[in-house]
Amino acid sequence: MLTDSGFWFVQVLNSLQLSMLLFLLSVGLTVIFGLMNFVNLAHGSLYALGALFGYSIAQATGGMWLAYLLAPLCVMLVGAILYILIIDRMRKAGPMKQVLVTFGLIFVLLDIQRYLWGTDQLGVTSGIPFSGSFEIFGEIYPSYRLFIICVGLVVFAALFLLLEHTRLGAEVRAGVDDPETASCLGVNVERTFFVVFLIGSALAGLAGVVAMPAFSAEAGMGVSILVPTLVVVVVGGLGSLKGAFAGSLLIGTTLTFGQVIIPSFASMLMYALLVAVLLIRPSGLFPARG
């Protein structure tokens, strides 16, 4: 097994798949963190909402494609409501109160999910694209996992272009660097915050709906994914796309190969990695603000 190159290649794909899922989740969170200095613990709940909306849309339309499109938009709408009601008012309240309010929000969103979708596991069994598998180096690999990897890479590329080569991107980076000066140059920093929060929410929703056919959807699925996502954000460094990408790859790889090599200590390894990174680089690997 240890000398089988096909085996290791598949594990590399596995780790990429997990990394891309973590990336979709963490990138929104990290930019919100970096730009607004806002700690949103309810980000995982938006992931769950993406999966659940996706489930309902797929049930109604009989296929996943509309769900991929609409579920992130639905989550974005929820994000907009949260922003207007809560986030915007808590922006200057300091991290402690933000942690608390969004911790409360976890409870609220969880019960709303339970009320609307019930407590049973939900999932779609038909109309899933790429549901087959393909052969590579003598190993069979599920096409859908490759699809998740592609979605992650496409989102990374799109965000890279958006951030590095558009005016909105420049405004976001300026807002992360120095929001006061940016606003003095005519950048409506608050509107930029809002747009970034919406994009971040939509990406969490996208992660949820993309994961749903391969996993399943249930109220509360956002809580268990929250901690790995936070770990990625902190290891990568706050506010940077590069950090989110690197952090996702690092954590995804650690978890996957940890599971293969020392199965019972894989998650422990993730925490140890976080501690080690922070002791060597107290602001993570690639923080947006030096």
Added chain:
Amino acid sequence: MLKVEGIHSYYGASHILHGVSLDVGEGEVVSLLGRNGAGKTTTLRSIIGLTPPKQGSILLKGEETSGQKPHAMARRGVSYMPETRGIFPSLSVYENLTLAEGRRPGPWTIPRVFEIFPRLEARRSNGGAQLSGGEQQMLAIARALLLNPDLLLLDEPTEGLAPIIVQDIEERLEAIKHEGMTILLVEQNFRFATNLADRVYVLGKGAIQWSGSTAEILADQAVQKTWLGV
């Protein structure tokens, strides 16, 4: 152009400005002098809206603007260059400039600021963090001009710069002044300020202590000594 009347501003709980009043006429260069902690920067921050005053009024071209957000002030034609210069390290020189460009119509464009500051053109794709202090200062001024402001607020443009660069900046600001730009300038450098300004306000303990023409303050040793320590 600008009329500030009796503004009171706070930093958190501490009361910084105790009823500051001043005005700046169209095309005028007015300098705000005073020691460290006199409230000079807070006055500029109050005007631009970063530290909105709790009392008093700020009239821009006759319109009340107190409580407006900074980005709205920028669009109304007030450009603020902070003491820290505020160069964005993760943006290139060019991106730093594009951020301000095109928000208001006017004579200033990127090719034009490159004419005045050719050094910036040479470094256009460098990151903001890689510039020297003088280059950062030039970039900050250039960026402020690109908003095509009616009123330019400059906070200590000479701070921490070598004398030869101070000289350079003075010449360029002189040129900008001759184009008819209205400037409110905060300075520690007495000579620089008096070279450039038409009128002077002296700020101390959060209030205006003296005001008059540049010629008057140059003649008044007592004011210089009491409030500026020159």
Added chain:
Amino acid sequence: MKTRVKLGVAVAASLMLAGGQAMSKEYKVGVLLPFSGVYAGLGAHIENGFKLGLEHYGADLGSDTITMVRSDTEAKPAASLAKTKKMVLQDKVDVLVGVVSSAVLGGMRDFVHNSGTPLVVANAGNDHMTGEKCSPNIVRVSFSNSQINRPVGGWLAKQGVKTAYLMAPDYAAGHQMMEAFKKTFTEAGGTIVGEAYPPLQGTKDYGPYITAAKAAKPDAIYTFFAGGAAITFVKQYHDFGVKKDIPLYGAGFLTSAAYVHVQGEAADGTVAALHYVPAIDTPENKKFQDAYQAAHQKVGSEFAVAGYDAAHLIVQAIKKSGGDKDAFKAALSKAEFNGPRGPLRIDPATNNVVQNIYLFKNEFKDGKVVQTILDTIPDVQDAPNGCSM
């Protein structure tokens, strides 16, 4: 403000008119289930089953009535213990029923053991609770972890499976289930070629484990997963295309009636063992499923059956004991009846249920999963394992 469900009220009222007022008694049942948290779904199934059971059998009590007091255990041991104490000492319930998580049962065990109030366990399968930690006050009507898996080892070996790879979540139940299988499988001449215990919580990505299991090239994979983990595991196992070379077997929670429809095609070909399958063809099961599906628009799961049989058990014991506390407890330990799962009885030596274990196959036909029983292993009884009452 407790939710109280009064049953048999009409019967009671009619008997009262007939002059039986002095005879009627009210029994209080304390229902301890998770209504929030990760096990909320199971809590709902068991409660639904329990209510249906009271509906079907409550009338047997004549003028006596059963009142339900319910409490949310949140699947947290400390909170559950406080609520158990409240039910016993303050609400003065006659019998407790419920408990999904084994940790919660562990937390309550000593208190229940020392109190005079019996507990009917409707899920938590920890072997020790009817083994070395058994108690005359604790009767289990659901299953024990080893009971489900023990018969499978020999059965699988008989099907010609020589080597197996084990996989289960890394917690007590996962290990107990695998151990029970391992023992009988190796005794029947089988070999375990590898084992993996993924974390119970976390990202639920089984791809790496499945790839590793496949690389070990066993004849079969034997697993235990439940709930969301089971869905994910079965789907991923299917997606990796391993099933045609290495068939998937498991404790029946793997393809539980509660969620096998979510697994869909992925469940096809999986063979599993459990104490209950909706496909059981008996009048008792038909009555249960018809009523359950009419009320809840979904198939009654093994969890619902545990709740249903718990109600049956309690009613039967009340009827036999006529309200006497000790007689009631004795009646619980000696109960015997036919439920939806077939014949079951309580073993007085351990207070664990004795029941059939069904081996069933999942097949995906016309867009639906059909479960068919391959084999029935009758009267599976746990050894006392250090239990002395």
Added chain:
Amino acid sequence: MRSLISFRPALAALTLITLLISWTNAEYFGMEILAEIAVLALLAMSLDLLAGYTGLVSLGHAALFGCGAYSFAVFTAIWGWPASLSMAAATLLTGLVSLVVGAVVTRVQGIFFIMITLAIGEMGYELVFKTRALGGDDGLAGIPRLDLSAIGVDLNDPGIFALTLILLVAVVYLLLLRLLGSPYGAVLTGLHDNAGRMRALGLPVQLYQTSIFAFSGALAGFAGTLSAQHTMFIAPQLLHWTTSGEVLVIAILGGLGTLVGPIIGAALITLLRHELSDLTDYWGLWLGLFLILVVMGGKNGVVGWLEAGWRFVARRGAQSKSTARRSNDAAG
């Protein structure tokens, strides 16, 4: 201002009296609730030392609480040590563990501090969850309570146990009040307001932070030994980060950096939880909303609201007094 300084101890006394009055009226379940409140109050006070006074928000505090509980359980239930010795040893051990952890975690700040404590706490949780010798996820039973029969106190009586815990809360409150009033306490508060300036003043900031982390950890461990004695059974849940989150909620809801706030928060959350979960299965929704509203109210938790109310009343009182005096003057 003076009235405000004495306001908090007065509030603490009032809270304590309320707890004692409810003790005299409590039925069996009430005793359980009171004991639960007392344990949570101790734990939340220990977190308040860190988060409220020193500005170190830890999401790994539950792991230290669990460390105290588990080591007490191992000493008593497995090794058969007497409970009194075990309590001391478990508290000391948790203090030592906290000292080591504190030396590591205080090297990072802000959100990174929150995350590193979360990570270390979760490592502890995973370790306990996986260790069969500690009962793994099934937990550990058979934990005895302290035997005070020599002085005629039976802690196995739920009422006496609850009363003892309430009195312990009072004692710990007074001790912490003294600690915070000392020069050491003044340094801690300074660290909260401006760690950078304190560092510039040449203060060994990290040393102070580590020491308070260790002290707070030891107190959390002590609360853990009491929790183990209360339920006489422990499970890994105790160490999970969500437990830390709940304790943080208690401290912030009550009022961070007030010491009395955590006691009030513990009582409030415990009661709300039990009452709400009897009313509805969706109690999390209401608890969450309540939490959001209190925090968004902008005051420092319940204590903040009470203080604002007290100031208002005091000002109104002063005003009416001065008006009265003025009218008297006019009359005279």
